[in-house]
Amino acid sequence: MKGKERVIQALSILSALTLWEILIDFFRELGVTRAHFIPSPVEVGQAFLKLAFEGDSFGTSLAVHTVYSVERVLAGFALSVAVGVPLGIFIGRVRTLEYFFTPIEVIRHIPPIAWIPFAIILLGIGLPSYMFIIFLGGFFPVVLNTVNGIRGVSDVHIDVAKIFGGREKEILIKVMLPSALPQIFTGVRVGLGVSWMCLIAAEFMGVKGIVPVGLGQLIILMDDIGYLAGMIVGMATIGFVGFLINEAFLLLENRLLKWKRKL
Amino acid sequence: MRKSIIASIILFLIIVFVLLGLYLFVYSSRPKTVRLGYLRADLHQLAVYVAIEKKWFEEEGIKLSVSQFINGNEEMDAFMAGALDIGYLGTAPASVKRINAGAPITLVAGVNVEGSAIVVRKNQGISSLLDLKGKTVAVPGFGNVQHFLLLMALEKAGLTEKDVAITRIPFSDMEDALRAGEIDAFIVWEPWASAAVEHGVGDILITSDKIWRQHPCCVVAVDNGFLRENKEIVKKIIEIHIKATHYISNPQNHDEIVKIASKYCNLPGQVIEEAMKHITYVSSLNVDGIKTYVSKLVEYGYIEEEKVPEDLKGFMETFVSTEFLKGS
CATH class of the missing domain: 3.40.190.10 (Periplasmic binding protein-like II)
Structure with missing residues (x-):
């Protein structure tokens, strides 16, 4: 079954690429000017090789751009988790805190991109600004899922722990956290996805450093100089890396939460 | 089962072509x-x-x-x-x-x-193109006139773009970035070079006619x-x-x-x-x-x-x- 799935997935990618190539060729043949601007899969492949081995006009390779972007996301998202999970636990445990923090909901509805000018004024252009934008993107999924996870702990479990003389601290660590963990993991995974998207937006604001690096900057550079196949390579890399991060996280989640499936 | 798959693929292709046709029709009718x-x-x-x-x-x-x-x-x-x-x-x-x-x-x-200039932050000791080495310089876009003039200016001073940090900032944010110390210099079209001077934020290091006369x-x-x-x-x-x-x-x-x-x-x-x-x-x-x-x-x-x-x-x-x- 697994093998069949893989074959179908490969066919899906292959047919999409073929359709893309055929459509481009068809419209170019028709003499549609704009079809010449949209690169064909073959051209994107060539651009990938060029960017991977020769690098962009600054000589920065695709791998370097990717590493910088991943580093930035991890830095910003670590902050989301470090603040989001404990805060979520507190809010989940204490009703009064929930009312206190409800107004934050308003902030949740401000897209991280809208924060960019504010971030530039507050923190300048550079890592702190990126971390701020990425933090905002990742924070809310993490905190909301943690709250829900803690809330969702069965009263029966808590009561049983109390009957056996469990203290507040013990109940939190031994009963509530394990029970809420799957939901917290979901929050972290979703948050990481949102953070990754925010990173690209953050990188659009500029980069401080000896050369512009990061996948978002690569896209801007490629667009500026009209190397559109390179631009698509940047976009595809973002999608692919985001996908890999998600898969890696699912794997980790499955391993850590093995006990849950046995229940 | 198989028939419905083929039918849906054909339907999908038809939709794609119709949409593309519509798109081209709408946009090409000027x-x-x-x-x-x-x-x-x-x-x-x-x-x-x-x-x-x-x-x-x-x-x-x-x-x-x-x-x-x-x-x-x-x-x-x-x-x-x-x-x-x-x-x-x-x-x-x-x-x-x-x-x-x-x-x-x-x-x-x-x-x-002509009509562009490199503006540097005040009192930073940047008095020649050579002093730009290791500094952060903003351009309004990659591969545009100002970026090009910057590369030419660096070349004149015996530097390359690897010697400075080039960052891309919208022209309207440059003066703020310079004031905040985010960048050390920028190259921009007028009147934004003169405006930065007038606002006391920067000094003109070189005007573009000195980089390439009558460019x-x-x-x-x-x-x-x-x-x-x-x-x-x-x-x-x-x-x-x-x-x-x-x-x-x-x-x-x-x-x-x-x-x-x-x-x-x-x-x-x-x-x-x-x-x-x-x-x-x-x-x-x-x-x-x-x-x-x-x-x-x-x-x-x-x-x-x-x-x-x-x-x-x-x-x-x-x-x-x-x-x-x-x-x-």
């Missing part, structure tokens, strides 16, 4: 108004501001729909999307996207020469399809452009010109007057200058060498047309 683009608050492009203010387009029966851009790179994207008929922008982004991406445009008139800067570009079908309109627009360029150069109109520029750049008259000293308004096209752009941009790695036509002279004839400038 509206009657002329879609004109220019850069926001760029004193180089004063001629188009003057012509709009004086209502010269209306007088000739030309209805405009105007779009503003923050740099030439984005204006070129609009040309490629088929969303512009005619536009004022820099020679560098026009050349880069004409060659790298095949954007279908022709340069039909000059707008100005071509902004040009008027026309979409090739529009040019083919509307030669008369292009001719009229270029006549208006030439008239506006003369109007700017006439000292009698000085006060009025400063007022218009002041309005379009949202800056006081004294800044505009200072900035105008760095710009020369000419409607002629310097073909050799444009050729220099192309060959230098190849050298700097911003135009793909394999895309540069072997017959550069023949290519220039398709890229630059001086037919509308005759008799001016």
